[in-house]
Amino acid sequence: MVAPASMPTLEVEGLETRFITRRGPVPAIRDISLTVNKGEIVGLVGESGSGKSVTGLSIMGLIEAPGEVSAGKVLLNGEDLRKVSRRRLRQLRGDRIAMVFQDPMMTLNPVLRIRTQMVEAIHAHDQSVGAEAARQRCRDALAQVGIPSPEERLDAYPHQFSGGMRQRVAIAIALLNRPDLIIADEPTTALDVTIQAQILAVVQSLCREHGTALIWITHDLSVVAGLAERIYVMYGGCVVEQGGVDAVLDRPLHPYTDGLIRSVPWHNEPGRPLNQIRGMVPPLDRMPKGCRFWPRCDRATEGCRAPVALDEIRTGQRARCIHPLVESR
Amino acid sequence: MSEQPPVIEVCHVSRRFSRRLDLVQRVARRLGARVHERTVHAVDDVSLTIGEGEAVGLVGESGCGKSTLGRLVAGIDTPSAGEVRFRGQPVAQDDSEAARRTALKIQMIFQDPLDSLNPRHRMGRIVGEGARYHRVVPSGEIDSHVDTVLEQVGLDPSMKSRFPHQFSGGQRQRIGIARALAVRPEVVVCDESVASLDVSIQAQIINLFMRLRAELGLAYLFISHDIGVVRHIADRVVVMYLGRVVEEGPTKTLFDAPNHPYTQALMSEVPRLDNRHVDFNPITGEIPSPLDPPSGCHFHPRCPHAHERCRMEVPRLKRLADGRFSACHLNDA
Amino acid sequence: MTDAALILPEEDDLPPPPPPRSPGRELLIELFRDKLALTGILIVWVLAVLAFLAPLIAPQDPYDLMQIDFMDSRLPPGAESMTGMTFWLGTDDQGRDLFSAILYGLRTSIEVGILSAAIALVIGASIGLVSAYAGGRTDALLMRIVDLQLSFPAILIALILLAILGQGVDKIIIALVVTQWAYYARTVRGSALVERRRAYVDAARCQALPKRRIIFGHILPNCLPPLIVVATMRVAYAIMLEATLSFLGIGLPVTEPSLGLLISNGYTYLLSGDYWISVFPGIALVLLIIGINLIGDTLRDLLNPRLRR
Numbered sequence: 007m008v009a010p011a012s013m014p015t016l017e018v019e020g021l022e023t024r025f026i027t028r029r030g031p032v033p034a035i036r037d038i039s040l041t042v043n044k045g046e047i048v049g050l051v052g053e054s055g056s057g058k059s060v061t062g063l064s065i066m067g068l069i070e071a072p073g074e075v076s077a078g079k080v081l082l083n084g085e086d087l088r089k090v091s092r093r094r095l096r097q098l099r100g101d102r103i104a105m106v107f108q109d110p111m112m113t114l115n116p117v118l119r120i121r122t123q124m125v126e127a128i129h130a131h132d133q134s135v136g137a138e139a140a141r142q143r144c145r146d147a148l149a150q151v152g153i154p155s156p157e158e159r160l161d162a163y164p165h166q167f168s169g170g171m172r173q174r175v176a177i178a179i180a181l182l183n184r185p186d187l188i189i190a191d192e193p194t195t196a197l198d199v200t201i202q203a204q205i206l207a208v209v210q211s212l213c214r215e216h217g218t219a220l221i222w223i224t225h226d227l228s229v230v231a232g233l234a235e236r237i238y239v240m241y242g243g244c245v246v247e248q249g250g251v252d253a254v255l256d257r258p259l260h261p262y263t264d265g266l267i268r269s270v271p272w273h274n275e276p277g278r279p280l281n282q283i284r285g286m287v288p289p290l291d292r293m294p295k296g297c298r299f300w301p302r303c304d305r306a307t308e309g310c311r312a313p314v315a316l317d318e319i320r321t322g323q324r325a326r327c328i329h330p331l332v333e334s335r
Numbered sequence: 336m337s338e339q340p341p342v343i344e345v346c347h348v349s350r351r352f353s354r355r356l357d358l359v360q361r362v363a364r365r366l367g368a369r370v371h372e373r374t375v376h377a378v379d380d381v382s383l384t385i386g387e388g389e390a391v392g393l394v395g396e397s398g399c400g401k402s403t404l405g406r407l408v409a410g411i412d413t414p415s416a417g418e419v420r421f422r423g424q425p426v427a428q429d430d431s432e433a434a435r436r437t438a439l440k441i442q443m444i445f446q447d448p449l450d451s452l453n454p455r456h457r458m459g460r461i462v463g464e465g466a467r468y469h470r471v472v473p474s475g476e477i478d479s480h481v482d483t484v485l486e487q488v489g490l491d492p493s494m495k496s497r498f499p500h501q502f503s504g505g506q507r508q509r510i511g512i513a514r515a516l517a518v519r520p521e522v523v524v525c526d527e528s529v530a531s532l533d534v535s536i537q538a539q540i541i542n543l544f545m546r547l548r549a550e551l552g553l554a555y556l557f558i559s560h561d562i563g564v565v566r567h568i569a570d571r572v573v574v575m576y577l578g579r580v581v582e583e584g585p586t587k588t589l590f591d592a593p594n595h596p597y598t599q600a601l602m603s604e605v606p607r608l609d610n611r612h613v614d615f616n617p618i619t620g621e622i623p624s625p626l627d628p629p630s631g632c633h634f635h636p637r638c639p640h641a642h643e644r645c646r647m648e649v650p651r652l653k654r655l656a657d658g659r660f661s662a663c664h665l666n667d668a
Numbered sequence: 669m670t671d672a673a674l675i676l677p678e679e680d681d682l683p684p685p686p687p688p689r690s691p692g693r694e695l696l697i698e699l700f701r702d703k704l705a706l707t708g709i710l711i712v713w714v715l716a717v718l719a720f721l722a723p724l725i726a727p728q729d730p731y732d733l734m735q736i737d738f739m740d741s742r743l744p745p746g747a748e749s750m751t752g753m754t755f756w757l758g759t760d761d762q763g764r765d766l767f768s769a770i771l772y773g774l775r776t777s778i779e780v781g782i783l784s785a786a787i788a789l790v791i792g793a794s795i796g797l798v799s800a801y802a803g804g805r806t807d808a809l810l811m812r813i814v815d816l817q818l819s820f821p822a823i824l825i826a827l828i829l830l831a832i833l834g835q836g837v838d839k840i841i842i843a844l845v846v847t848q849w850a851y852y853a854r855t856v857r858g859s860a861l862v863e864r865r866r867a868y869v870d871a872a873r874c875q876a877l878p879k880r881r882i883i884f885g886h887i888l889p890n891c892l893p894p895l896i897v898v899a900t901m902r903v904a905y906a907i908m909l910e911a912t913l914s915f916l917g918i919g920l921p922v923t924e925p926s927l928g929l930l931i932s933n934g935y936t937y938l939l940s941g942d943y944w945i946s947v948f949p950g951i952a953l954v955l956l957i958i959g960i961n962l963i964g965d966t967l968r969d970l971l972n973p974r975l976r977r
Contacts, residue, residue, distance in 0.1 A: 203617035232613035465875030
């Protein structure tokens with residue numbers, strides 16, 4: 007099925023995932039809509055409890071009981087992943103859409119050699135590839151992610167690599183079948199600065215060369231600032247702001263986004279107290295009604311207790327707030 | 336400035352970890368096999384000082400030894416060579432009264448708040464046990480002392496009967512801070528104390544550290560891989576790579592004009608909120624394993640300016656200007 | 669800014685957090701919620717109550733020779749004695765009421781089992797803790813002793829010990845302790861080694877707390893989960909071991925009530941139709957052990973840190 011060039015690689019509409027607990031269903035994410043175009047890098051930013059990881063897993067169809075995706079559409083090149091058969095989903099996963107996790111050992115099997123796992127990933131989607139051709143593709147993938155002496159490295163086991171190298175191998179596996187979309191969930195959070203920079207370079211060149219779309223899920227606004235073209239900010243299971251990276255970071259609309267930006271140490275003058283957002287993220291089963299953020303917001307009024315829609319307040323920039331920060335900073 | 340010795344003096348401290356050969360390996364060596372002990376120089380001849388009320392930041396990546404150095408300063412570990420001194424006196428490791436008094440003066444705040452709190456102890460006990468045992472305040476006043484400390488760090492004293500798992504991450508870190516404060520320390524070693532926290536909670540805890548420093552005149556050794564945090568809180572910064580100090584200087588000058596190529600790489604590669612649409616072009620190469628570090632200057636395989644001398648000779652930490660030191664052969668030119 | 673008043677969250681906007689419960693109470697609540705464990709608890713509870721009330725409820729004191737009449741021997745269940753007492757479970761080859769004998773026997777089994785397990789636990793856990801904290805040569809030495817101990821079958825060690833010490837309840841307990849302590853030592857050492865690396869131990873050392881307090885006050889409470897599971901299972905094993913030894917004739921002396929002894933006595937009559945002499949004590953023993961195992965199984969799942977939370 008060939009998609010027209012203008013169709014976005016991924017279109018998510020109204021996605022909702024919930025967890026069934028002893029006390030009833032608890033929504034983890036609600037009303038999530040996002041779009042990623044061909045070759046585009048999109049950042050999904052949020053702190054713990056925001057639902058960003060659940061969003062990534064829901065798109066991939068990896069949510070299992072007691073969780074379930076309860077509403078919404080996930081259109082990959084026009085095909086709704088929520089409606090396809092399990093067989094088709096398995097065909098697509100690893101082939102057209104792939105995921106990279108924070109811990110590379112979630113991808114890598116410690117008892118298999120790298121080549122075994124990589125060749126398996128190729129054959130799972132295309133039986134016709136010969137052994138030598140498969141090996142060549144694996145070698146190329148490793149070289150692309152910057153692993154020196156790929157020929158020897160193919161025969162190694164995961165524990166023989168350092169943390170940064172393992173993550174690169176995980177990315178190489180994700181790329182093997184040239185997927186249209188990669189979802190990366192905190193892939194560099196556990197890595198050192200210089201190694202993270204290398205991985206960012208790898209990922210950036212791959213997206214540019216092959217037109218792979220990328221969703222980069224992280225809590226680190228600074229990484230997304232350099233890497234992404236558009237940002238979605240999540241809080242309490244909803245998208246609270248979205249837009250171009252410059253617009254959102256220089257002229258945030260939502261008080262949470264603003265608070266988050268101001269909390270970053272580099273953004274503040276050394277020695278002065280950092281801006282902090284008071285209070286804490288409430289647990290999933292005790293989310294406030296209406297705007298999720300109002301108990302911690304300095305601009306909250308009575309109207310904030312009612313559900314708020316994600317409105318386009320400026321061209322190309324949306325925020326879920328009835329008191330957005332429209333004055334310039 | 337008075338002539339008093341600095342609060343903390345780390346004098347040519349090294350910490351080596353070696354795996355002793357077992358019986359089979361020793362026999363093999365006797366028979367001529369080339370088996371030798373593997374030694375990791377986690378900390379290699381490091382010296383630094385912390386002055387009264389000063390906040391010294393310690394940065395570096397995996398394997399640089401900053402955590403090990405923190406433990407040596409806090410007294411949890413013993414150096415293989417060199418000495419750690421508190422106000423001129425060596426920090427002894429024995430069970431004497433003096434050693435215990437000194438130990439209480441240097442406290443540590445750990446990285447993982449959940450792991451550093453005993454899951455079976457209630458919060459009140461965690462915070463107050465040390466102070467109670469060592470009679471930091473007379474026994475009649477201990478309860479109010481603990482309450483005061485809790486309020487200082489922003490915790491509700493009525494939660495003393497709760498267990499660690501019933502608190503949030505930020506609150507757990509505050510418990511750790513309260514525990515340290517309860518024994519009236521003069522120096523606090525913060526080992527990646529905000530690393531596991533979300534940005535908004537991190538801001539709260541950093542502000543708390545700064546407030547306590549102003550109120551209590553504490554000195555800090557702030558260990559972090561997050562350069563932005565260190566820039567905010569430290570007066571001076573020490574940069575480590577594979578067990579050695581490569582650069583040291585006042586925060587502002589070090590950030591504005593880093594001297595050592597490693598520091599330069601670190602500064603340019605750390606993601607900044609203001610850097611948009613970056614074309615990533617980092618230095619290449621893996622961080623070497625501490626078990627097998629490169630010869631001469633440890634950084635030479637990855638350094639864009641490396642030359643022959645860098646491979647042969649270990650650069651000494653040289654004074655560049657007031658308070659600025661760097662260990663690079665390029666400075667000799 | 670808007671003209672509406674600023675609002676702050678009120679207490680009733682969010683439901684109150686649940687009150688804190690200690691880990692011990694949480695565990696008990698979870699335990700009672702599990703059906704299998706509940707069954708086990710019920711079985712053990714009933715048997716234990718019966719056993720301890722034995723002197724009050726047993727129709728006959730089976731070890732009082734005055735009360736036993738040889739003429740009553742090998743009567744089937746439900747038969748009546750000369751004196752009009754009903755033998756609910758029949759009598760053994762000496763004329764003892766089996767029901768009473770089983771009650772007294774249960775009592776001894778439980779007492780011996782728990783006492784030996786408790787003493788072995790204290791000794792074994794202490795050795796395991798010290799071994800883990802000391803490390804190095806001490807640890808190696810102690811663990812080699814443990815290995816040595818565990819490489820011999822428990823029955824063999826018990827046999828040898830009892831041959832040397834002779835018979836008697838206290839000697840049995842000593843033998844059981846000697847065969848059991850090593851399991852506790854090894855279990856606790858394993859946990860303690862893990863706990864020793866954790867940051868809270870470093871924090872305690874940073875606060876200059878004495879070693880003994882760290883080992884017993886900080887590390888030990890965290891070694892309890894596997895210890896509880898092992899202890900539960902070992903109690904069952906101790907009971908079974910004692911029964912085995914008594915069956916073989918070297919356990920408790922003939923004058924002390926024991927389920928093993930009863931089973932042994934009735935063994936010769938099994939095939940000739942007087943099944944009850946062996947079978948009923950056997951059932952009682954099996955029920956007891958199953959009950960304890962059910963509790964232990966559930967405890968193991970509940971205390972498994974990976975399955976929790």
